Every structure is written in C-alpha cells, then in structure tokens.
Amino acid sequence: xxxxxxxxxxxxxxxxxxxxxxxxxxxxxxxxxxxxxxxxxxxxxxxxxxxxxxxxxxxxxxxxxxxxxxxxxxxxxxxxxxxxxxxxxxxxxxxxxxxxxxxxxxxxxxxxxxxxxxxxxxxxxxxxxxxxxxxxxxxxxxxxxxxxxxxxxxxxxxxxxxxxxxxxxxxxxxxxxxxxxxxxxxxxxxxxxxxxxxxxxxxxxxxxxxxxxxxxxxxxxxxxxxxxxxxxxxxxxxxxxxxxxxxxxxxxxxxxxxxxxxxxxxxxxxxxxxxxxxxxxxxxxxxxxxxxxxxxxxxxxxxxxxxxxxxxxxxxxxxxxxxxxxxxxxxxxxxxxxxxxxxxxxx
Ligand code: PEP
Ligand code: MN
Numbered sequence: 001x002x003x004x005x006x007x008x009x010x011x012x013x014x015x016x017x018x019x020x021x022x023x024x025x026x027x028x029x030x031x032x033x034x035x036x037x038x039x040x041x042x043x044x045x046x047x048x049x050x051x052x053x054x055x056x057x058x059x060x061x062x063x064x065x066x067x068x069x070x071x072x073x074x075x076x077x078x079x080x081x082x083x084x085x086x087x088x089x090x091x092x093x094x095x096x097x098x099x100x101x102x103x104x105x106x107x108x109x110x111x112x113x114x115x116x117x118x119x120x121x122x123x124x125x126x127x128x129x130x131x132x133x134x135x136x137x138x139x140x141x142x143x144x145x146x147x148x149x150x151x152x153x154x155x156x157x158x159x160x161x162x163x164x165x166x167x168x169x170x171x172x173x174x175x176x177x178x179x180x181x182x183x184x185x186x187x188x189x190x191x192x193x194x195x196x197x198x199x200x201x202x203x204x205x206x207x208x209x210x211x212x213x214x215x216x217x218x219x220x221x222x223x224x225x226x227x228x229x230x231x232x233x234x235x236x237x238x239x240x241x242x243x244x245x246x247x248x249x250x251x252x253x254x255x256x257x258x259x260x261x262x263x264x265x266x267x268x269x270x271x272x273x274x275x276x277x278x279x280x281x282x283x284x285x286x287x288x289x290x291x292x293x294x295x296x297x298x299x300x301x302x303x304x305x306x307x308x309x310x311x312x313x314x315x316x317x318x319x320x321x322x323x324x325x326x327x328x329x330x331x332x333x334x335x336x337x338x339x340x341x342x343x344x345x346x347x
Pocket of ligand 1: 198
C-alpha cells in the first residue's frame with residue numbers, strides 16, 4: 001500500500017500514527033509517500049487514512065485480496081440467504097438414510113434452526129471407513145430441508161458425484177482437506193452457489209483468504225469462512241480451535257465467519273462450551289453436528305450432540321438473543337450490513 005501525502009512535512013505524524021496501530025512503513029519519494037509492505041491492513045485503518053486531510057491518495061501496491069476484503073460496495077443482496085432466527089447450522093456428520101435426515105430436519109426445524117447440514121461425500125482418514133451415500137443422499141438432504149423451509153448445506157469434494165451433489169444443495173461446503181486445492185475451488189465456485197469455506201488444518205490467514213478469492217473469482221456469489229480447529233503440537237482432543245480467527249476475519253473480510261466447534265473438539269462434552277465462546281467472540285454462526293443416536297453414528301460419533309443437548313443449546317441462544325455480541329441474528333450470507341455501518345463510523 002502506498003500512501004501519498006499532500007505535504008512531506010506530514011510524513012512523521014502519519015508514520016507515527018501507523019506505528020501505534022502496529023504497521024511499519026517506509027518513507028519514500030523524498031517524504032512525499034509512505035510504503036507499507038504488509039497487505040493485511042484492516043478497512044478501518046484505510047478509512048481513517050483516507051479521511052486524513054494530509055493524505056492525497058492510497059494506492060494498492062501489494063496484492064491485496066480485494067474480493068474478500070471489505071469493500072466500498074456495500075452488502076450484496078442475497079435474498080433468502082440469512083441465518084434467520086438462530087445462528088446455528090446443525091445436522092449429522094453424514095446423511096445415513098432418508099428417514100434419518102428427515103428426522104433430524106424435523107427436530108432441528110422444531111427448534112427454529114434454519115440451516116441443515118449433512119455430509120454426503122465424506123473425506124475420511126481411513127479408506128475403509130464410511131464414505132457417505134453420495135448424490136442420492138444430497139437429494140434426501142435437500143428434500144428434508146425443503147420440507148421445513150430450511151437450507152441444505154453439504155460438502156462438495158473432488159469426486160465424480162460433485163456435480164449432482166452441488167445441484168441438489170442450497171449451500172456448498174469446501175472441507176478443510178480441500179481448502180488448498182485451487183482447481184477444486186475453481187470448480188466449486190463455478191457451480192454459482194454460496195460456499196462455506198472451511199479453514200485448512202494448518203492454513204495461514206492469507207492462504208484462507210486467498211482460497212476464498214478463488215471461489216469468488218470463479219463465480220461463487222458469496223462465501224462464509226469457517227474456523228474448524230487447527231493442527232497443533234499438543235491438541236487436548238481432536239484439534240485446537242483458533243478463536244482469534246473470529247475477530248481477525250471480521251476485521252479483514254466483508255464475509256461472515258462461522259465456527260465449527262464439533263470438528264475442533266472432536267468430543268461432545270466440549271462442543272457447546274466452544275460454541276458459546278465462538279459466538280461470544282463475534283462469530284456469525286456455528287456449525288454443530290447432531291445425531292438422533294450419537295453412539296450409532298457412522299462417522300464422528302464421539303463429537304455428535306444428542307437431540308437433548310441440541311435443544312438446550314438452541315433454547316439458550318434464543319433466550320440470549322439481543323444480549324449476545326452482535327450480530328447473532330439477521331445475518332445475511334453475504335458481506336454484512338454491520339460492516340457497512342462500521343465503515344461509515346456509525347457503530
Ligand atoms: C464436515 O464438516 O463434515 C467436515 C468433514 O469437516 P472438516 O472439513 O472441517 O474436517
Ligand atoms: Mn463430521
């Protein structure tokens with residue numbers, strides 16, 4: 001980023017202002033400009049600089065990921081893509097049968113949950129493990145969601161069933177193991193549907209943001225990021241949840257940041273504490289795995305919540321509505337109005 005000043009005499013003041021916000025800059029053009037090599041400059045900082053009378057103009061000299069970062073353009077209208085009443089995406093790890101997903105949909109809908117997840121093409125560590133029921137299951141998931149006016153969310157992998165699965169789903173998901181696969185991201189983006197982009201197991205923020213650029217560039221109308229736990233040296237259970245990703249993504253990107261506490265914890269007693277923490281940190285929503293009979297789940301049984309726990313959590317979130325950190329409701333699956341309000345300084 002190159003900040004051109006109206007008067008070279010102002011460069012020490014602006015340089016000092018940047019230092020106080022954690023940005024080193026180099027004085028160039030005989031003091032007439034300041035050069036920042038760090039591309040991760042939050043929009044608030046850019047706005048404040050543009051508003052300073054000493055700043056003549058700001059040029060992007062670095063390769064800023066413009067599509068995902070906050071823009072001046074305002075929210076993209078996305079019609080029905082909203083979290084509605086509850087910021088929860090719930091459902092089983094895998095769609096195990098038509099009846100099972102109907103049962104889960106009916107139950108989740110009765111709690112006011114409007115987003116139904118269900119894996120149909122599973123990426124498993126062990127090749128002998130249950131791999132999902134494929135395109136047919138994606139159709140069951142969609143039918144079950146439609147029956148209650150819910151939105152169906154399922155992962156699209158690089159399998160031959162990807163076209164049929166994405167045809168059936170309202171919202172596509174790119175799993176953590178595929179986040180780095182740029183050709184896959186382009187393919188998923190070309191389906192033209194909103195995409196939830198899981199963070200790779202050890203992906204840097206830059207790799208994650210740039211993966212979203214691939215999706216948006218290829219035609220995805222919208223993305224939501226999802227932190228799902230990172231690979232760390234000594235995980236207490238399955239992964240280590242990086243909650244700092246929540247404020248970071250809220251600052252850097254116009255798109256929602258979700259958290260998946262189920263895959264992070266890998267252990268059902270830890271799921272709800274992490275979900276609460278995620279919402280308290282400002283996550284726009286949480287993705288939680290639940291199952292009518294967790295002990296019998298064909299994948300991720302240990303982390304699945306039973307219906308009772310799911311109901312308790314939904315009730316807890318509903319009762320806290322209005323007191324929880326903004327925004328926990330009315331979140332469109334798009335650059336959020338909140339960001340635009342923030343940008344205008346009208347918090
Ligand atoms: C999932 O959500 O079904 C899943 C496999 O998650 P992840 O890609 O984060 O491991
Ligand atoms: Mn799972």
